[in-house]
Amino acid sequence: MRVVAAMSGGVDSAVAAARMVDAGHEVVGVHLALSQSAATLRESARGCCTIEDAGDARRVADKVGIPFYVWDMAQRFQEDVVADFVAEYTAGRTPNPCLRCNERIKFAALLDKALALGFDAVATGHYAQIVERDGRRELHRAVDMAKDQSYVLGVLDADQLARSFFPLGDTTKPQIRQEAAERGFSVAKKPDSHDICFIADGDTKGWLTRRLGEQPGDIVDTDGEVVGRHEGAFAYTVGQRRGLGLKVPRADGARRFVVDVQPSTNTVVVGTEDLLGVDIVRGDHTRWCGPPPAGEVRVGAQLRAHGEEIPAVATATGDSVEVRLRQRTRGVSPGQSVVLYDGTRVIGSATITGTDRSSARVAS
Template identity: 55%
Template sequence: MKVLAAMSGGVDSAVAAARAVDAGHEVVGVHLALSRMPGTLRTGSRGCCTIEDSSDAWRACEKLGIPFYVWDFSERFKADVVDDFISEYAAGRTPNPCMRCNEKIKFEALLDKAIALGFDAVATGHYAKIIETENGRELHRAATWTKDQSYVLGVLNEQQLAHCYFPLGDTPSKDLVRAEAAERGLSVAQKPDSHDICFIPDGDTRGWLAEQIELKNGPILDAEGNQIGEHEGAEAYTVGQRRGLKLGRPAPDGKPRFVLEIRPKDNTVVAGPQELLEIDRITGIRLSWAGKPVPEAATGEWFEIQLQIRAHADPVPARARVEAPEPAEDPGPAEEAAHSEGDGDAAAAPTLVVELQDPLKGVAPGQTAVMYQDTRVLGQATIDTARSRNYQPA
């Protein structure tokens, strides 16, 4: 099999490439240049895709004896990940840029180019498994849940899974990967993992957003509409946030308050007690399936799932169903012609409805809800609304 190994410059991708070589595949390494500042330097575990990472990826390929290339995807990364991140925050939502990067860059732009060049699969250092079944390929959690990365791969579709290769999926621990890298003589064996958002390496999301969005001071209200403070830009807050509110008026019960709602249209933040963050119903848009959809997706019936809303969150029991879009009322001839040509309303897409068995706290629009059944990833949707049994946004 001809395999393109996506080399981030870290230990996981280096060992994944090495295992692909050991398996007898024809392997070529590629590093994605995503930053528009090619001289950017890495600081400890902060940031990725820097000049050091590119050099580390090259050294790993040299050690493995495989060709190495650098592909410049910086323009695509800015448009599909960075600009999307800014526009989502400007709309009062909390996006996950790693999900968008996997969806648009690593497993769309990269995979499309790899297939066009004749590669059979793209190998990455993600901890997840692909299992062949009678119904096709399925995405599953890694052997160890503590390192499992299937959540950030929930955006992959059936066609993409057919060309994905995750050599680390059955590895019990990261320590074993590091030990293997050291045994192979790979210089990245003890390199720190990258954390935080790669294009905000100092971790100061608010400061970075202030340079991208015109933030203006505005009121912080309580759930009853009374002003209890002033913020420095509603777009820089996220639902569930506690720190940084700087409220001048303490709560009557003395307990801390959390962001309940962001209203970018009138530049308002609503804050209140933690119990008002308890969410029991979620609706999701941009629904996609990681493999064959469950049968109930076509019928609108409820099906049981475990729902995960963050990369390192515990899954929670829930039930879900797919709501078909309502047909347009009396379309005219022009609308019918557009629909027949495949150019119908993009908004007319199915909606995922999830009812949680036990409430979740701090669920924010813009986050990704990934559905599981046992270890299998069913698919994902972007959270559009989150309903609390105790608080209804305006």
């Protein structure tokens, strides 16, 4: 096969590209230029997409002996990921930009361009596995659960999976670093990037404030009493406890958390921890990795990239899904994603639109 290997400049994508060559594919390395200010060199383990990263990717490609190109997708990334991130926070939701990047950039824009240029597939350094079964490719969790990235790949549909390779899914991260060192890759000990790649300092609140400006408003309790002030409701998310700066403590001294963000009134609502627990999650923008589930199906539901999997029952209707969790979980916010599993197999995902609490639990 003719394969585009997406090379971020990190150790994972370096080994993924090398493994695709070893498997006998005709491989071309491609670095996606996603930053509109890529001249800034990396100053820490945060962030990615810098000139330094492109240089690291090029050196690996030279070592492996494959052609290497930089594809400028900064404008597309700005429109489909960064602007979406700002719009979601402005609407009082909490998005996951990594899922949007996988959906709209790496497995839409990148894959579409690769196919248009005559390539057959795209390979990335994600930790997940593709399993062939009954003539169909399934997405499964990685062997290394500590690095498993199947959650952020839950937005891929069957057609995209048919043209995707994840060569690292059967290997642990320490083994990947050892392999990179044995191959002589200079990135073998390079720190992993983490957090949100376009917010290199990790300060999401500050980044949003610089984009949107200060928008002062009230923090109220569930009775409507003003207990504090904020500089922008967009900077708060359901489940948040730190950084609230409340001026009026509860009489019983109980800790308070954000339980709702109301952008229409620029209000943040706080309440006690017991109000955070939900066991019904509703979502839309469903993306199925194969045939959509029919009727009620027992699933495992994961609500965060590194969250635990919760036994549940899911019912899909059109572009929507309702997931009834067997146990209550806290801090679930609209805008986040729920990814559904059948064992290690990813069924699909949805963007959370709302939550609720039932009077009865889902039966075991």
